[in-house]
Amino acid sequence: MNIGNNQRFEIFIQSWIIHNVISGQLYVLFVISAVAILTITPQAFAVTGITISKGDSAGQDCVTAKNCYNPDVVTVSPGTTVTWTNADSVSHTVTSGNPSDNQTGTIFDSSLIRPSTTYSFTFKDPGTYNYFCQLHPWMTGEVIVAASGVTSGTTSITAPEFGSFATIVLVIAVTGIIALSTRRTIIQKF
Ligand SMILES: [Cu+2]
Numbered sequence: 066m067n068i069g070n071n072q073r074f075e076i077f078i079q080s081w082i083i084h085n086v087i088s089g090q091l092y093v094l095f096v097i098s099a100v101a102i103l104t105i106t107p108q109a110f111a112v113t114g115i116t117i118s119k120g121d122s123a124g125q126d127c128v129t130a131k132n133c134y135n136p137d138v139v140t141v142s143p144g145t146t147v148t149w150t151n152a153d154s155v156s157h158t159v160t161s162g163n164p165s166d167n168q169t170g171t172i173f174d175s176s177l178i179r180p181s182t183t184y185s186f187t188f189k190d191p192g193t194y195n196y197f198c199q200l201h202p203w204m205t206g207e208v209i210v211a212a213s214g215v216t217s218g219t220t221s222i223t224a225p226e227f228g229s230f231a232t233i234v235l236v237i238a239v240t241g242i243i244a245l246s247t248r249r250t251i252i253q254k255f
Contacts, residue, residue, distance in 0.1 A: 115135065142210070
């Protein structure tokens with residue numbers, strides 16, 4: 066093997082390594098993005114919050130304002146967990162069905178949701194779910210589970226979890242890119 070062949074071989078190896086390191090960077094970015102999307106998306110969109118407003122028990126003003134359960138109608142995708150938070154000073158319930166039904170609470174029934182506590186239910190099957198408060202039957206709400214439904218209403222993103230996870234992803238991405246770039250620079254020096 067003469068010098069010319071050696072040099073050609075070296076150039077070939079160098080370009081092969083550089084090419085693969087660049088591909089490696091893209092691969093790392095791709096994996097990180099995929100993991101980030103898969104992990105963040107369910108957290109960001111799978112929780113819908115409804116507030117039981119203060120004063121709902123006092124009168125029927127919330128019926129006129131349509132906010133006994135706020136928002137009173139939400140549209141979610143199947144698999145969404147809806148959380149009701151009782152911001153009132155008295156207990157309420159979240160009971161499936163209508164006050165006029167013979168049977169109520171067959172799909173879900175929170176029983177008493179005390180002030181400052183929550184009740185959650187995960188909606189798996191598409192459909193329209195009416196619910197009301199057993200203590201104050203004028204309080205009614207509706208959860209629409211649509212197969213192609215875009216989550217509407219108050220979508221609560223758990224900010225600290227989302228924030229710290231995003232930071233971790235960013236740190237991993239930056240570290241990975243720096244590590245790979247350093248390797249690439251060292252390789253190029255030879
Ligand atoms: Cu109530």
